[in-house]
Amino acid sequence: MSLLAVGTVAFDAIETPFGKTDRIVGGAATYVCLAASYFTKKANLVAVVGDDFPEEEIKDLNNHGINTDGLQIKKGEKSFFWSGRYHNDMNSRDTLVTDLNVLADFDPIVPEGYQDCQFLMLGNLTPKIQQTVINRLKNRPKLIVMDTMNFWMDIAMDDLKETLKLVDVLTINDAEARQLSGEYSLVKAARKIQQMGPKYLVIKKGEHGALLFGEGQIFSAPALPLEDVFDPTGAGDTFAGGFIGYLAGQNEVNFEKMKKAVIYGSALASFCVEKFGTERIKNLSQEEINGRVAEFSKLVQF
Amino acid sequence: MSLLAVGTVAFDAIETPFGKTDRIVGGAATYVCLAASYFTKKANLVAVVGDDFPEEEIKDLNNHGINTDGLQIKKGEKSFFWSGRYHNDMNSRDTLVTDLNVLADFDPIVPEGYQDCQFLMLGNLTPKIQQTVINRLKNRPKLIVMDTMNFWMDIAMDDLKETLKLVDVLTINDAEARQLSGEYSLVKAARKIQQMGPKYLVIKKGEHGALLFGEGQIFSAPALPLEDVFDPTGAGDTFAGGFIGYLAGQNEVNFEKMKKAVIYGSALASFCVEKFGTERIKNLSQEEINGRVAEFSKLVQF
Incomplete structure (x- = not known):
């Protein structure tokens, strides 16, 4: 089924x-759509860039089957730019530059042709x-x-809580789950967050994997132990x-499907960090993805 | 097969x-022997206490089938005492008191009756x-x-490396694996540590589970998400x-058995943190243990 992804399309400079x-x-939105493109041929993008954004990069997205009718190109304006430097542990980073540019007054217009989308991915943006x-x-x-992220919890918690009431799945990291709920125990945090709206919660723990909560159950996904994390961006x-791409390719949505979706999402993420930016996830084969998923399966079998 | 455990038997005061x-x-050694007693009826203890150590506590160990012939009782001396206060996150703690007492000149005498032990657990002590x-x-x-622990890496790294050459399995946490190897990537850290002696390495990650490295393979064990960690001591x-108790109860030692041993060790640890000190692991049924292991299995199935 078709997917609508809204989020940033931007320039990054990474150290x-x-x-x-x-x-x-x-x-x-770039990462979301590229990753989802391996599971659904109907990924639709809503985002904004300036006219500094290269046409060949848009064509590249289209070549992955991504519909960019919803990508607004603002004449005379510049694309969102972020620059950051990762520390040696790769878990922490300093933001060097954040130029909002076109993002400052982004109005997410949904093209008429996107109205039949069954799966909606709200990438990290203002909750409004x-x-x-x-x-x-x-x-x-x-x-x-x-x-979402801690930044919105700091400056727009009320808006965030309003939006949370409307969604089915929330994906955040463990520190954010603790901040949002005020609970240190992730079991208690998950219960509180599920009461805020989302029936399902995915807690991303980076090198420690991910936890999925929903339907009164918990699933623990490992992270693949990697020789090197080249670039976590x-x-x-x-x-x-x-995650959402895998689900969009399925006939039903339930906890069992979501467990597999967490593994497919983790597998794609494990490729992502192997090279700078989108380089690695632009060029994956179905065999590579299936092989990686098999590694996840082997990793936890006892 | 029979097990020999050497380590501290002590008093703790915990906040x-x-x-x-x-x-x-x-x-x-108290925790090791109690946990192992659920898998092997031949656990032998080597440790030292002062004459302030209550006789009924020794009898309690004996009632769990633990042989205390190797427990030295020093007349007129005091038992090792540690006191600590855990922070709200339960992952960090302040040591308030460390009174070595009898531990200061501990000479680990191995009774003749222990000489046939096939499984040796070296609890955290000086590498010498x-x-x-x-x-x-x-x-x-x-x-x-x-x-072992970071403390010995700080003050006795040469001794530690000498001892490492003689052992089969090392259990440390992720920060310690990084310190010992000088590698941030746990995959690289494991490879370096395996070159130091141990064929197998268990990296304990607390609330994030554990990793087992050996025979060119990796196993990722989850931690059970808990409502509360009452006391991590x-x-x-x-x-x-x-871990070692499970293996002592098996006929062979290999990677497949060790994976199960990591799960049984994790299951016992998940009980341990539910109450203060040894309270919970003194009173477990085989049904409770098997039920917990089944929860671990369910947690990772996809």
């Missing part, structure tokens, strides 16, 4: 202990914009997945894209 | 956000003492498991006791 990049294409997208859909999608968005 | 205890019985125990065994045990030792 890691392994090297640095010039401006490369990034943004949550995420809510606007939901409101602009004439029919409620079958599944709404929302990503976009790993969370790639996870989300693999 | 957590949930409450505090007076002096209660603790110590690595751990090495002495190995040297005092006439026949090399079938499996030697060693626990002894969880690592309980893990080690369940």
Whole structure:
């Protein structure tokens, strides 16, 4: 079934202990759509860029089967730009530059042709914009997945809580789950967050894997132990894209399917960190993905 | 097969956000032997206490089938005492008191009746003492498991490396694996540590589970998501006791058996943290243990 992804399409400049990049294409919606493209041929993008955004990069998305009718190109304006430097542990980073540019007054227009989308991925944006997208859909999608971050908990908690009431799945990391709920125990945190709206909660723990809560059950997904994490940028968005993309390719949504979706999302994320930016997830084969999923399966069998 | 465990038998005074205890019985060897007692009826203890150690506590160990012939009781001396306060996150703690007492000149005498032990658990002690125990065994045990901590890496790294050459399995946490190897990637850290001696490495990650490395394979064990961690004291030792105890109850030692041993160790540790000190692991039924292991199995199935 078809997927609508809203989020940033942007330029990133990244420094890691392994090297640095010039401006490369990034943004949550870019990672989400690329990851989802391996599972559904109907990924639709809603985002905004400036006219500095290269046409060939848009064509590249289209070549992955991603519909960019909803990608607004603002004349005379610049694309969102983020620059960051990762520390040696790869778990913490300093933001060097955040130029909102076109993102400052982003109005997420949903093209008429997107109205039949059954799966909605709300990439990390202001909770208000995420809510606007939901409101602009004439029919409620079958599944709404929302990503957010601590920044919105700090400055827009009320808006965030309003939006949370409208979604089915929330994906956040463990520190964010604790901040949002005020509970240290993740079991208690999950229960509180599920009472805020989302029936399902995915807690992303980076190198420690992910936890899925829902239907009174818990699933623990491992992370693949990696020789090196080359660049973690976009790993969370790639996870989300693999997760919702896998579900969009299925006939039903339930806890069993979601467990597999968490593994497919984790597998895609494990590829993402192997190279800078989107380089690795632009060029995956179905065999590579299936092989990686088999590794996850082997890793936990006893 | 029979097990020899060397380590501390001690008094602890513990403060957590949930409450505090007076002096209660603790110590690595206590936890190891109690946990192992659910899998092998031949657990033999080598440790030292002062004459302040209550006789009924020794009888309690004997009632769990633990042989205390190797427990030295020093007249006119005091038992090792540790006191600590856990922070709200339960992952960090302040040590309030460390009174070595009898531990200061502990000479680990191995009774003649222990010489046939096939499984040796070296609880956290100075690497020199751990090495002495190995040297005092006439026949090399079938499996030697060693626990240690960052403290010995800071002050006795050379001794530690000498002892590491003699053991089969090392159990440490992720920060310690990084410190010991100088590698941030746990895959690289494991490879380096395996080159130091141990064919197998267990990296304990607390609330994130554990990783087992060996025979060119990796196994990822989840941690059971808990409502509350009441008192984490002894969880690592309980893990080690369940791990080696399970193996001592098997006919062979290989990666497949070790995976199960990691799960049984994790299950025992998940009980340990439910109450203060040894309270919970003193009173477990086989049904409870099997039920917990089944929960671990369900947690990762997809």
